[in-house]
Amino acid sequence: MNKPINLLLILLMLTSPFVYAADATEAAPAPATEAYKPKATQLHRADFDALSANPEKILVIDLRRPDEVSSIGGFPVYLSIQADQLEKSLSSIPKDRNIVTVSNHSGRSGKAADILASNGFTVAGYLGAQYYEQEGGHLTKVAIPAPKEKPAEQNKQ
Numbered sequence: 001m002n003k004p005i006n007l008l009l010i011l012l013m014l015t016s017p018f019v020y021a022a023d024a025t026e027a028a029p030a031p032a033t034e035a036y037k038p039k040a041t042q043l044h045r046a047d048f049d050a051l052s053a054n055p056e057k058i059l060v061i062d063l064r065r066p067d068e069v070s071s072i073g074g075f076p077v078y079l080s081i082q083a084d085q086l087e088k089s090l091s092s093i094p095k096d097r098n099i100v101t102v103s104n105h106s107g108r109s110g111k112a113a114d115i116l117a118s119n120g121f122t123v124a125g126y127l128g129a130q131y132y133e134q135e136g137g138h139l140t141k142v143a144i145p146a147p148k149e150k151p152a153e154q155n156k157q
Contacts, residue, residue, distance in 0.1 A: 038110030040117060041125035043100065045135035048127055051100060058124060059097040061086075061116075063108045072104060072129060073139025083108040090119055098124040105130055 043051075051058050060078040062069060063086065081089050083103070093099070099121055101109035106128035113126040133139050 036107075036111055038106075038114050038126060040101075040110060040113035040123050042106060042110065043125040043127045045132050045137040047125065048100065048132060049137070051098065051124055057098055058100055059094060060100050060102060061093070061112065062102045062129075063112050064103055064129070068104060070142055070144050073133065073141040074129060075102065076140050078102065083112060086112050086115060090116075093121065095121055098122050100124050101126045102129050104128060 041047075055077070060075050062074055062078040062080050063083040064072075064074075064080075065082065066080070069080070079093070081093075093116070099113070099116055101112040101116065101123070103109035103112075103126075106126055109126035109128065113123045117123045129139060
């Protein structure tokens with residue numbers, strides 16, 4: 001091979017890593033947004049059990065869907081409000097109790113606790129039902145009843 005072609009090949013081999021490196025830095029994905037950090041207090045099993053000792057003073061708001069509550073379990077008495085319906089339901093929530101918000105892993109319940117506190121509610125804290133159970137707490141599990149069979153239609157004569 002002649003000398004100019006060899007020099008060109010060597011030059012390409014030496015510069016190509018820099019070209020690909022520049023492309024890689026430009027194509028890097030944007031950093032993920034930081035996770036929401038609630039201002040309210042995250043409750044643990046002992047905290048919630050202490051609050052539950054005076055049930056007339058607390059209100060448990062479970063933000064999970066009914067299928068989540070039935071499959072994972074929940075607390076014996078609670079107000080069920082879907083997380084996306086919380087702000088529309090503020091007028092139906094009593095203000096005379098300490099509120100504990102519940103979700104599976106405290107994500108929704110932390111946000112909900114802050115929303116309630118910013119709207120004048122007294123919030124004791126937020127809780128993750130699955131964390132509560134992992135810490136030895138007992139969740140109530142209710143089986144969904146089987147659908148009722150439709151009665152057979154009588155033959156019309």
